[in-house]
Amino acid sequence: EVQLVESGGGLVQSGGSLRLSCVASGFAFSSYSMHWVRQAPGEGLEWVSYITLSSTTVYYADSVKGRFTISRDNAKNSLFLQMNRLRAEDTAVYYCARGNGNYEYWGQGTLVTVSS
Amino acid sequence: EIVLTQSPATLSLSPGERATLSCRASQSVNNYLAWYQHRPGQAPRLLIYDASNRATGIPTRFSGSGSGTDFTLTISSLEPEDFAVYYCQQRSNWPPLTFGGGTKVEIK
Numbered sequence: 001e002v003q004l005v006e007s008g009g010g011l012v013q014s015g016g017s018l019r020l021s022c023v024a025s026g027f028a029f030s031s032y033s034m035h036w037v038r039q040a041p042g043e044g045l046e047w048v049s050y051i052t053l054s055s056t057t058v059y060y061a062d063s064v065k066g067r068f069t070i071s072r073d074n075a076k077n078s079l080f081l082q083m084n085r086l087r088a089e090d091t092a093v094y095y096c097a098r099g100n101g102n103y104e105y106w107g108q109g110t111l112v113t114v115s116s
Numbered sequence: 117e118i119v120l121t122q123s124p125a126t127l128s129l130s131p132g133e134r135a136t137l138s139c140r141a142s143q144s145v146n147n148y149l150a151w152y153q154h155r156p157g158q159a160p161r162l163l164i165y166d167a168s169n170r171a172t173g174i175p176t177r178f179s180g181s182g183s184g185t186d187f188t189l190t191i192s193s194l195e196p197e198d199f200a201v202y203y204c205q206q207r208s209n210w211p212p213l214t215f216g217g218g219t220k221v222e223i224k
Contacts, residue, residue, distance in 0.1 A: 035213075045152075045160065045203055047213040059211040095159060101207030102150050104171060106159035 002026040002105045004096050009110030016086050016114075022079040022096030022107055030054075030074035033100055036081050038092035039109075048094070049081065064090075088116040118142055120204050120216035128224040135191040137219045139204035144184045148208035151180055151189045154218075155200045163202075164189060191221075199223050 008020040022034070036048040049070040050059040058070050069082040079096050091114045097103035119142040129135055139149065151164040162171040164180035167187060177192040191198055204216040 044218045045154070045205070045215040047211075047215070050211065050213075061212050101148070101210065101213060102162060102165040102171075103152070103160070103205075104162050106161075108159055 002098070004098065004105055004107035006094065006096055006107040006110040009094065009112045011113045011115060012086055014086060014088060014114055014116045017082070017084045018086065018112060020081040020083065020094055020096075020110060020112070022081075024077045024079070024096075024098070027098070029072075029077040032098050034072065034079045035097045035099065035103065036070065036079075036094060037097055037103070037106075038090075038094045040089070040092040043092075046092075051079070083112070086112075086114045088114050090114050117212055118145060118206050118209055118214050120206060120214055122202075122204060122216035122219045124219060125217070126220045126222060128222050129194055130224045131194050131196055133194050135189075135194055135198070135221055137189040137191075137202055137221075139182075139187040139189070139216050141185045141187075141206060143209075145206040145208035147183055148206055149180075149182070149187050150205045150207070151178075152203045152205065153198075153200050154203060155197075160203070194221070 003025045006022045033052050035050045051070045067085045071080045093109040095109045096107045098105040121140045123138045147167040149167045152160040154160040168180045179190045201218045201220045203218050
């Protein structure tokens with residue numbers, strides 16, 4: 001069974017940092033590109049970042065470019081999102097998702113709250 | 117950036133009724149349009165990909181149609197578990213991948 005389990009969310013002050021993790025199981029993690037998607041309270045879904053199989057290509061939404069860094073460790077079946085210089089508007093549930101642009105598998109999400 | 121506009125924002129229907137949700141793109145996305153169902157507290161669920169293909173395990177009451185800039189998700193007969201928020205999403209021209217603003221299907 002495919003599973004994606006996020007962790008690392010929490011309450012942080014504006015300007016602070018957090019590192020999110022997503023541990024994958026039930027599939028060959030190193031064979032899939034991965035994404036982070038978020039949902040702010042009361043809002044819709046927003047794509048955040050993308051990383052290819054071997055980390056050679058990464059993309060970011062303009063809203064997080066220069067502040068967030070996506071990475072992965074294929075040996076540990078893990079995806080990461082380093083979030084720096086956090087802002088109130090980064091408050092959201094963050095999901096990791098597997099896919100090439102269609103997300104068939106998602107984690108349950110981890111909540112990040114940025115207090116101003 | 118391709119903007120996706122969903123309508124209506126809210127759809128009030130009764131179980132057993134037919135639901136028709138619309139998604140319009142600011143430019144052609146060819147057929148690279150997906151639909152997701154999102155229930156509170158759960159992960160989003162892929163329903164339809166490439167405009168009209170049902171994802172694995174999705175009931176046949178869900179169907180997608182359209183091409184270019186205009187797309188429709190139809191739920192032929194609403195079940196109680198279908199009351200949720202639905203999002204369209206394009207992967208034709210990215211980054212960024214973009215989602216529509218969502219349509220909430222609520223119980224009338």
